[in-house]
Amino acid sequence: MGELPGPVTEKLQISPKLDLEHPLTAHAPATKYYTALVTGDLQSLEVLTDRYYQDVNLVFEISKDDPMPGDLTRPRSLVPAGLWSLEYKRELSTPLCLAARRGHAAVLRHLLRRRADPDLAPGGRGPLHEACLGAHTDCAALLLQHRADPNLRSDQGLAPLHLCTTRDSLGCAKLLLRHGATVNLQSEDRGETALHVAARHCLCDHAWLYLRHGAHVDALSTQEETALNILCGQAPGTEGCLQLCRLxxxxxxxxxxxxxxxxxxxxKACGAANAGLARFLLQHGADVNAIDYNGMSPLGCVLQGAAFKRDLRPHVVVQQLLNHGSQKIWPPAFVKVLKSCAAVPEVVEVLFNSYSQIPISKKWAEAVPEEVLQQHQLFYQSLFRLAGTVRCLQHLCRSAIRNKLGSKCHCLIPLLPVPKPLRDYLLLEPEGVVL
Structure with a gap:
């Protein structure tokens, strides 16, 4: 490597006033400085910066392979700003980044008062990124008061607002917007806005904040996803998802x-077996028979992943789709449903009962693994017993009613003056056997 320019070289020089016998600086001044930063030891830090002139804009090269006691990483060397390492498991950081990452507000204030650069980011993320990622609102406030750039991008093309990914980071998001953060700024890689990020993490309060500040509700990412697209791909049970969908x-x-x-x-909701979101979308006019580029319908999406999501009760999504008028599987292809969904007999039952009559072939029994047959013996015995027979009169009456009501089954059947068990039967509630 050639000779470094003068101002950069100065950062590598040890101050002539440094006392190598002092307990804080002897043997490994970089380690002592680093330890004071990550532990929040303000008293030691004041001595190191004020008496021994440690540079508040020093850049640490940190190796994660050599942990110090207390799960700290050890700074291997000091390098000038603007240089970076190609070594594996190495990263560059600054005093401000180290303090902001761990939420040491007092340390951060001390460094900023000594003119630490709030936008120095040799490791890819700046101090403000670190504060937002850790949801350290007090640290974010200090950095913004010292003119940290609220729209500074990391090496991954993310602004601080993109790193507000937890409920605790709401205070950081408010501060960023108050100090001029661009709410519709897109990330460089995915082209996602802060609203996309809030949707990915089901952060309803964040989304409400962004919408109040002018977020575009249907802004498109590089994959042409809106915030709603992203939200509906999240697993059921994530707190706030349905509320955010409504918002x-x-x-x-x-x-x-x-x-x-x-x-x-x-x-997306059907692929995630998210019955709550699927119900909401269907109630708000979503196309139940929409086809993607792979020729897949929402019903196909839930059937495709049902075997891996049995705990999420995917049959409920299948019921909802069929009760809203979803087109059924082509009868000769029903054997494929058995191959993929045999371990979820509720799905097989709901779909089978949506037909008035469907021929059962020998291939059906061959499609169900022996261990599944044993595990769900009662259901599959009742199913295969119907081969070559006509369905019972009760089922045929159900089919006639459902055919008459069509895509209005979901809203008209609950209005019928009949007992609840009969309404459930008409809405294809599984019973564990078929007749």
Whole structure:
């Protein structure tokens, strides 16, 4: 490597006033400095910076392979700003980044008062990124007061607002917007805005904040996903997802927005076996028979992943789709349903009962693994016993009623003056056997 320029070289020089016998600086001044930063030892830090002139803008090269006691990483060397290492498991950091990452506000204030650069980011993320990632609101406030750039991008093309990914980071998000953060700024890699990020993490309060500050509800990422597209791909049970779905819809989100693969939010919700979101989308007019570029419908999406999501009760999504008028599987292809969904007999039952009559072939029994047959013996015995027979009169009456009501089954059947068990039967509630 050639000779470094003068101002950069000075950062590598040890101050002539450094006392190598002092307990804080003897043997490994960089380690002592680093330890004081990551532990929040303000008293030691004041001595190191004020008496022994440790540079508040020093850049640490840190190796994660050589942990210090207390799960700290050891700084291997000091390098000038603007240089970076190609070594494996090495990273560059600054005093401000180290303090902000761990939420040491007092240390951060000390460094900023000694003119530490709030935007220095040799490791890819700046101090403000670190504060937002750790949801350290007090640290973010200090950095912004010292003119940290609220729109500074990391090496991954992310602004601090993109790193507000937990509920505790709401205070950071508010501060960023108050200090001029661009709410619709897109990340460089995925082209996602802060609203996309809030949707990915089901952060309803964040989304409400962004929408109040002018976030575009249907902004598209590089994969042509809206915030609603991203939200509907999240697993069921994630707190706040349904509430956020309602919020986005209330602000005019397109319920049938398609991504680059022509998948709609309903495709995503069904693929995730998210019955709550699927129900909401269907109630708000989502196209139950939308087809993506792979020829997959929402029903196909839930059937495709049902075997891996049995705990999420995917049959409930299948019921909802069929009760809203979803087209059924082509009868000769039903054997494929058995091959993929045999371990979830509730799905097989709901789909089988949506037909008035469907021929059962020998291939059906061959498609079900022996261990599944044993595990769900009662159901599959009742199913295969129907081969070559006509369904019972009760089922045929159900089919006639459902055919008459069509895509209105979901809203008209609950209005019928009949007992609840009969309404459930008409809505294809599984019973464990078929007749």
């Amino acid at each position: 986005l819809a209330a602000h005019g989100a397109e319920v049938d927005a398609r991504d680059e693969a022509r998948r709609s939010p309903l495709h």
